[in-house]
Amino acid sequence: MRVTLPHMGNLCIPFKSIFQRLDIDYVIPPLNSRRTLSLGIKYSSEGLCIPFKLILGNLIEAAELGADTFLLPGGYGICRLGYYAKTQEQILHDLGYKNIKVVEVVVSNDQLSGPSFVKMIKSLSNNASWLKVASVVRFGLSKLKALDQVERVVQKVRAVELVKGTANQLLAETVKAIDQADDYRALKTVQSDYIDQLNHVAKDEQVRPLVVGIIGEFYVLLEPFASFDIESELGKLGVEVKRRLFISEWTKFSLLPNPLKISERDQLYRAAAPYLKRDVGGEGWESVGEKVLRAKEYDGIIHLAPFTCMPEIVAQNIMPITKEKIPILTIICDEQMAKTGLLTRLEAFVDLLARQRRTHYNKQLGVV
Numbered sequence: 001m002r003v004t005l006p007h008m009g010n011l012c013i014p015f016k017s018i019f020q021r022l023d024i025d026y027v028i029p030p031l032n033s034r035r036t037l038s039l040g041i042k043y044s045s046e047g048l049c050i051p052f053k054l055i056l057g058n059l060i061e062a063a064e065l066g067a068d069t070f071l072l073p074g075g076y077g078i079c080r081l082g083y084y085a086k087t088q089e090q091i092l093h094d095l096g097y098k099n100i101k102v103v104e105v106v107v108s109n110d111q112l113s114g115p116s117f118v119k120m121i122k123s124l125s126n127n128a129s130w131l132k133v134a135s136v137v138r139f140g141l142s143k144l145k146a147l148d149q150v151e152r153v154v155q156k157v158r159a160v161e162l163v164k165g166t167a168n169q170l171l172a173e174t175v176k177a178i179d180q181a182d183d184y185r186a187l188k189t190v191q192s193d194y195i196d197q198l199n200h201v202a203k204d205e206q207v208r209p210l211v212v213g214i215i216g217e218f219y220v221l222l223e224p225f226a227s228f229d230i231e232s233e234l235g236k237l238g239v240e241v242k243r244r245l246f247i248s249e250w251t252k253f254s255l256l257p258n259p260l261k262i263s264e265r266d267q268l269y270r271a272a273a274p275y276l277k278r279d280v281g282g283e284g285w286e287s288v289g290e291k292v293l294r295a296k297e298y299d300g301i302i303h304l305a306p307f308t309c310m311p312e313i314v315a316q317n318i319m320p321i322t323k324e325k326i327p328i329l330t331i332i333c334d335e336q337m338a339k340t341g342l343l344t345r346l347e348a349f350v351d352l353l354a355r356q357r358r359t360h361y362n363k364q365l366g367v368v
Helices: 012-021 034-042 050-064 081-094 114-124 130-160 166-180 184-199 218-222 230-236 264-272 284-297 310-321 339-365
Strands: 069-075 101-108 210-216 239-242 300-306 328-333
Touching: 012 130, 012 166, 034 050, 050 069, 050 081, 050 218, 069 081, 081 101, 101 114, 114 130, 130 166, 130 184, 130 230, 130 239, 166 184, 166 230, 210 218, 210 230, 210 284, 210 339, 218 300, 230 239, 230 300, 230 339, 264 284, 284 300, 284 310, 300 310, 300 339, 310 328, 328 339
Parallel strands: 069 101, 210 239, 210 300, 300 328
Antiparallel strands: none
């Protein structure tokens, strides 16, 4: 058995740690590339979304490296995510990879089922004890949390750094260092050291950057290749990005949940309630709620959605009618999207936001 999983942001880092500590034979597919996407396009139906195509491309490239057991998100609900595992397994069988087995990582309401996740890892672990499996999973998720903590700092630094690209370079170094950390002490040291380096990056202390919230479907939010690394591009334009969804939050689970605690997701549902009262699949409900709940915190919002994604199409059509007046740019992510066109749209949107801020500031000063 050789295990693999698709790329989505830094998700492979904690899984590598889990596989190594449990002596599970594994292979990580090459990072997403034009070849990955081309393979996914070639063997997918045209109308399927870019997450499906990129994940399929990952699986084909992993199968070429000898992988035979694939970990894929799955579950139930309105989004087509629930069909990925079976459909992609059949495609791989049709391509001649007859011994492929797909193991679904159950997702319900965008949260991992804690017991189910640990049980799934246990089934791959060569009879490791429950205690060891739980301990290894906990350390893997700690790596994930550390990565996301550093990325939050990077989002702030990109907007004001004097030498563009410095934060991205430190982020790349952080990913490698966290990948290599072999205990909690080393992990804590790496996280602390790189956050300190980021805090000491030379910055323009006079500028007050525009703040843009990034919302939308989770895969294109978390996988930079799917959106042409839009967060870095906004940083080059002097924009601070606020993204509420991180993989460590998406994978957060508790074996003993607190029913009295109101989650951020519940807050988003309540905020969206005047306009949308039920789940429409994916992150459609959350996208509407975040626009309503966070509008005062942002200068503008960028809404990322895969082409043909019905939940985000629903959200896209509702957001303009809410009472909160904030500019929204919807970007449809697809293999037809070109980076030049994306950059042109981003530049125009940032110019609009800057002009809006100047107008608001002048009104406060009484300047016509």
